[in-house]
Amino acid sequence: MNANFASFLYLVSGILFILALRGLSHPTTSRQGNLYGMIGMGIAIATTLALAVPSAGGFGLIVLGLLIGGSVGAVTARRIAMTSMPQLVAAFHSLVGLAAVMVAAAAIYAPESFGIGTVADIHAQALIEMSLGVAIGAITFTGSVIAFLKLDGRMSGKPIMIGGRHFINIALGVALVVLIVLLVTTESKLVFWLIVAASLVLGVLLIIPIGGADMPVVVSMLNSYSGWAAAALGFTLGNLALIITGALVGSSGAILSYIMCKGMNRSFISVILGGFGGETAAATDDGIERTVKQGSADDAAYLMMNAQKVIIVPGYGMAVAQAQHALREMADKLKANGVDVKYAIHPVAGRMPGHMNVLLAEANVLYDEVFELEDINSEFAQADVAYVIGANDVTNPSARDDKSSPIYGMPILDVDKARTCLFVKRSLGSGYAGIDNTLFYKDGTMMLLGDAKKMTEEIVKAMDH
Amino acid sequence: MNANFASFLYLVSGILFILALRGLSHPTTSRQGNLYGMIGMGIAIATTLALAVPSAGGFGLIVLGLLIGGSVGAVTARRIAMTSMPQLVAAFHSLVGLAAVMVAAAAIYAPESFGIGTVADIHAQALIEMSLGVAIGAITFTGSVIAFLKLDGRMSGKPIMIGGRHFINIALGVALVVLIVLLVTTESKLVFWLIVAASLVLGVLLIIPIGGADMPVVVSMLNSYSGWAAAALGFTLGNLALIITGALVGSSGAILSYIMCKGMNRSFISVILGGFGGETAAATDDGIERTVKQGSADDAAYLMMNAQKVIIVPGYGMAVAQAQHALREMADKLKANGVDVKYAIHPVAGRMPGHMNVLLAEANVLYDEVFELEDINSEFAQADVAYVIGANDVTNPSARDDKSSPIYGMPILDVDKARTCLFVKRSLGSGYAGIDNTLFYKDGTMMLLGDAKKMTEEIVKAMDH
Amino acid sequence: MDQTLQKALDQLDQASAAVRLAVQNLATAPGTEAAGDAAHALSGGAIDPFVFRFAIFVLAIFVGYYVVWSVTPALHTPLMAVTNAISSVIVVGALLAVGISASGIATGFGFVALMLVSVNIFGGFLVTQRMLAMYKKKDK
Amino acid sequence: MDQTLQKALDQLDQASAAVRLAVQNLATAPGTEAAGDAAHALSGGAIDPFVFRFAIFVLAIFVGYYVVWSVTPALHTPLMAVTNAISSVIVVGALLAVGISASGIATGFGFVALMLVSVNIFGGFLVTQRMLAMYKKKDK
Ligand SMILES: NC(=O)c1ccc[n+]([C@@H]2O[C@H](COP(=O)([O-])OP(=O)(O)OC[C@H]3O[C@@H](n4cnc5c(N)ncnc54)[C@H](OP(=O)(O)O)[C@@H]3O)[C@@H](O)[C@H]2O)c1
Numbered sequence A, B: 001m002n003a004n005f006a007s008f009l010y011l012v013s014g015i016l017f018i019l020a021l022r023g024l025s026h027p028t029t030s031r032q033g034n035l036y037g038m039i040g041m042g043i044a045i046a047t048t049l050a051l052a053v054p055s056a057g058g059f060g061l062i063v064l065g066l067l068i069g070g071s072v073g074a075v076t077a078r079r080i081a082m083t084s085m086p087q088l089v090a091a092f093h094s095l096v097g098l099a100a101v102m103v104a105a106a107a108i109y110a111p112e113s114f115g116i117g118t119v120a121d122i123h124a125q126a127l128i129e130m131s132l133g134v135a136i137g138a139i140t141f142t143g144s145v146i147a148f149l150k151l152d153g154r155m156s157g158k159p160i161m162i163g164g165r166h167f168i169n170i171a172l173g174v175a176l177v178v179l180i181v182l183l184v185t186t187e188s189k190l191v192f193w194l195i196v197a198a199s200l201v202l203g204v205l206l207i208i209p210i211g212g213a214d215m216p217v218v219v220s221m222l223n224s225y226s227g228w229a230a231a232a233l234g235f236t237l238g239n240l241a242l243i244i245t246g247a248l249v250g251s252s253g254a255i256l257s258y259i260m261c262k263g264m265n266r267s268f269i270s271v272i273l274g275g276f277g278g279e280t281a282a283a284t285d286d287g288i289e290r291t292v293k294q295g296s297a298d299d300a301a302y303l304m305m306n307a308q309k310v311i312i313v314p315g316y317g318m319a320v321a322q323a324q325h326a327l328r329e330m331a332d333k334l335k336a337n338g339v340d341v342k343y344a345i346h347p348v349a350g351r352m353p354g355h356m357n358v359l360l361a362e363a364n365v366l367y368d369e370v371f372e373l374e375d376i377n378s379e380f381a382q383a384d385v386a387y388v389i390g391a392n393d394v395t396n397p398s399a400r401d402d403k404s405s406p407i408y409g410m411p412i413l414d415v416d417k418a419r420t421c422l423f424v425k426r427s428l429g430s431g432y433a434g435i436d437n438t439l440f441y442k443d444g445t446m447m448l449l450g451d452a453k454k455m456t457e458e459i460v461k462a463m464d465h
Numbered sequence C, D: 001m002d003q004t005l006q007k008a009l010d011q012l013d014q015a016s017a018a019v020r021l022a023v024q025n026l027a028t029a030p031g032t033e034a035a036g037d038a039a040h041a042l043s044g045g046a047i048d049p050f051v052f053r054f055a056i057f058v059l060a061i062f063v064g065y066y067v068v069w070s071v072t073p074a075l076h077t078p079l080m081a082v083t084n085a086i087s088s089v090i091v092v093g094a095l096l097a098v099g100i101s102a103s104g105i106a107t108g109f110g111f112v113a114l115m116l117v118s119v120n121i122f123g124g125f126l127v128t129q130r131m132l133a134m135y136k137k138k139d140k
């Protein structure tokens, strides 16, 4: 295939990826967008095969690799529970990171195949680009593995603080720069692997001190990294699809990190420096005796069936309990009874941006009943009941009223403005931020202590009486 | 200067232009944005001079040209009345179009200076790109001149319909394609000038049948054309700044045309085909006797001074009458009296997008008192008085209620929902769309017949009593 | 403008054209393996700059689309003025024609273009500045 | 993988390097007028593809910025999944290594990369599809 035409096709593939993301601006166009993404990937693969026609053996290997990887991927995609999306995304990022390292290694061992020179005579520019790609790729790899382990609960979410880690990180960073210079001058394979090793270690050290609950920001940041790694290799290979995609993915991750930090009213730096949000802290005890009104499923059913307007506020606990289906059933009952039911989603409810939306969608909740914070917050004042299920921090009024609170300034859902506020959770314990929620002790609040799913199912049953 | 570095600087200049437009997303960042634009232009000019160091004579000529053009531009910019912005923009577009033709001509006569080959041996690709640039440039030139003449009232706004003009246009289009092929094969200067001539005629023929009131859409479309012409020449010259800027300007013009068409609920095609909106048509007389309540400046002053909330709706007539300063004075009086005053701007009020905003800003109206249609339309129901000054079509309820109306579907400002609606205009005549406004005959409406500026000044005086 | 300069230019151009032809021949010479072609292509060495420019053009259209949609309607008039001003970056062409042109007539065209476009540059940015300076907010 | 192929490649590369050097020397040869340089530069012939790629990269960042901000928050989780899927376009590197690599070890690395990345391609797009299929609207 003509090289110019191939470049043109790579551009087309990059444009299709842009259109894929553009499609996500609305649910109706999103499936189309995903299709564009698939077509773009198909074009990139077909173009590469047509440009550099593989030998018969090579072709066999390619088919084999695609088959093995593809079936693992397809099965995973089909089986994975929607609640495990954060882990899945972290795991997938680690694969991209490792693949970037492998591609760079292949390029070092067979530069001719990539058109970047010959063994021991690789263009300096290509070497620089490549070593940036490999370093970022390796950091993405180990970083994502740690994030995966923490999110999946296979490793304690507690921040692991190694003494002098800032010093070690800086030293590793300096070492990386030196090694890259060495690689450009000597082109030694040993140096290449040293870069890989240093970056792998750095990836671990960067992520280990960050608490489990901050992992979503980390995952998004690693997403961004994997984009920059791809772009760096795109420069080496002179591949437009890689450059464009790398930039897209890089921006995307960075913006999502920013959105999460803003939603939590924290600075990105404070997240990255780590040490925040390990195990749920105990509720602070300020010595004042406070009373809590506790209710039963029957009370809740009665209250809601006689309401005109109910707003449901899901949070992380709903995901943990997998309560979305029971919740939908409850909403159906209410709607059949003429109650106006809406869902209010806080930008950082759950453990991943948009997490609650996916879960509700899974339970067949129609997306035009689901509203964002800005669009629904003024409606709580007119609501009879706010049904808060497994959410906590995102409703905490101290973020609005108490200047000394660590989450002060974070926008919250004004559930306290509803006539009655029902709180489904297992205890009076705090949420991810480890802050006591004063709402539990308010007059209009009724606590429904128990597992989110069980409690909701009981309420549904009680509604039938 | 190194060619790579120069290309890099051209890229920087393109990026600065992007940032210039980005700055316009908010009034507070807009001045900064304009500054970025100036810096970008400075970089582009400096880079070109450093890359292709001119001879002493050439340098002298350059300074002379910049001085002459620059002073004309600066004086114009300082003197021009804000109400004449549409004309000014049209006139400026014609300059860009003509300049594109001139640059292309220079390139044909001295291709070496542009690095596109030698006389009689210019690269075919450069010739194609160039002839596209020159054709679009020439169309932009004459088209903008016609638009300027119509907007400035130096030519009748009436659509001039030449018999068989669609046929002539198509014939010219075909001729252009043939001429471009001829140019590429023969590289004859005669053919080049024939292309210029055909395009100049086409520009006139395309715009002449379009009514004066549709000129804003045309101006924006020509803005878009001038962008594409710049981009085409950018390809010829291999200049990144030109390519990026051309694409930006091209998109910008197209989007603004689209916004205007949507604001008027008309299709772009119907605008381009022309024949709409010449002289203001006479009010349709359906034989039914209708009564109009007419009021005086004293009535208006009394009504507004005793109101709690007044919403001011400016339109084209305010611009014609230059009533913005008097209007501001009136609003100040009202505010001093404790009345809540807001301004509501329809997307196509006036004769240019954003036209009313500039005029109000000129009269020192603060931009946070000025609201867009979607943001204020629901407030009319709570307003005591809607003060409609020189606006007409954008308030016509038939666009909302009467399916047979030619403007049916166009979003309007719901001034009829205000308790009282004051209408300042000179007669019961219609506006740009030539459609009778049923609002004049409504109970809650009071007509204040007279020139917008004089009437407003009288009201101000009456308020002092 | 200058006879010797023109000659030098002509010669340079012919020479470089010859070299470019040689490179092209080399790249498309029969017997070169597909892999070699591919490798070369991937390194970007053989790719026509047009492809890159086209990519830049397409991406800039996307950027333009989004940037312009993000402009607040209140500033649409200044937007028209400022896009007009920046489209006069075509001045680079005029500068080349005036500054280093080898033919008198081309210099003439260039000079006219330069004058026209300078009107735009100064007029466009200054009128925009004048407009923008008028937009004011409460409490300042 | 193939000795002769590798040799051919080496030779091709050396030859083209030599030509490129010649072109460069020509361009920077003393006595060449500034005008010639400029003309050449403006035609884009002498511009390093890196500059173009960098331009494309920068513009793509702008596009990415705007495109991602326009994604509705309700679809942020699918967004993470789909960006993950498209970042596996790095597969083009793996394909080169496996398909036409001249060294066994590079083929090995390429094969591993290919497998990993295929997991992502299929997994990423399919899981996104699965999620998106769940988003439903009233009245259908
Ligand atoms: N979404 C994101 O992108 C993102 C990213 C980073 C950080 N975060 C953080 O995550 C938090 C999200 O807020 P949130 O309100 O959704 O959650 P939260 O504040 O973490 O609260 C979750 C609550 O759910 C309850 N819960 C846990 N398991 C449950 C079960 N099986 N049944 C019933 N209740 C259960 C817990 O209380 P009990 O233990 O008493 O049951 C807990 O208080 C915010 O602080 C946010 O900053 C979010």
Ligand SMILES: NC(=O)c1ccc[n+]([C@@H]2O[C@H](COP(=O)([O-])OP(=O)(O)OC[C@H]3O[C@@H](n4cnc5c(N)ncnc54)[C@H](OP(=O)(O)O)[C@@H]3O)[C@@H](O)[C@H]2O)c1
Pocket (backbone or CB within 6 Å): B213, B214, B215, B216, B217, B260, B263, B264, B314, B315, B316, B317, B318, B320, B321, B347, B348, B349, B350, B351, B352, B353, B354, B355, B389, B390, B391, B392, B393, B394, B395, B424, B425, B426, B427, B428, B429, B430, B431, B432, B433, B450, B451, B452, B453
């Ligand atoms: N803004 C844009 O971008 C744009 C673009 C294309 C088309 N348009 C069209 O322009 C129209 C704009 O609507 P509009 O409501 O602003 O204006 P309009 O409907 O054209 O009405 C303007 C009114 O102002 C009155 N008027 C004229 N001179 C006056 C003076 N000196 N003092 C007082 N009144 C005076 C006229 O009535 P009298 O003769 O009775 O005084 C006329 O009815 C829409 O139809 C729109 O579609 C706008």
